[in-house]
Amino acid sequence: MREMAITDEDRKKAEMCVSCPICNHARKTQRGLTYWFVKNVEGGFCPSCNAYEHVYGRKAHEPVPE
Numbered sequence: 001m002r003e004m005a006i007t008d009e010d011r012k013k014a015e016m017c018v019s020c021p022i023c024n025h026a027r028k029t030q031r032g033l034t035y036w037f038v039k040n041v042e043g044g045f046c047p048s049c050n051a052y053e054h055v056y057g058r059k060a061h062e063p064v065p066e
Contacts, residue, residue, distance in 0.1 A: 004054075006054060006055055009051075010051045010054055010055055011051075011055055012051075013047055013048045013050075013051030013052075014048065014051040014052045014054070014055040014056065016048040016051075017046075017048040017049050017051065017052035017060055018052070020048065022034055022037070022038060022042070023038055023042075023048075023049065023052070023060045023061070026038035026039070026060070026061045027060070027061065027062065027063055027064055028063075030061075030063060035061055038060055038061040039059070039061040042060070043059060043060050043061065046060075048060075
């Protein structure tokens with residue numbers, strides 16, 4: 001299956017996810033209600049979270065590699 005190209009719109013939406021306080025908290029703590037919400041609910045319908053996954057190759061709730 002061929003991957004779709006990453007557009008400027010995808011990058012802008014992914015930046016919104018990077019700066020989102022809810023997603024940031026979930027990425028940093030990896031536990032709690034916020035983490036559960038981003039993992040199970042928000043990632044399914046949030047266009048910013050979906051763009052984050054497309055641009056960075058990991059889910060919005062996964063920790064940022066150091």
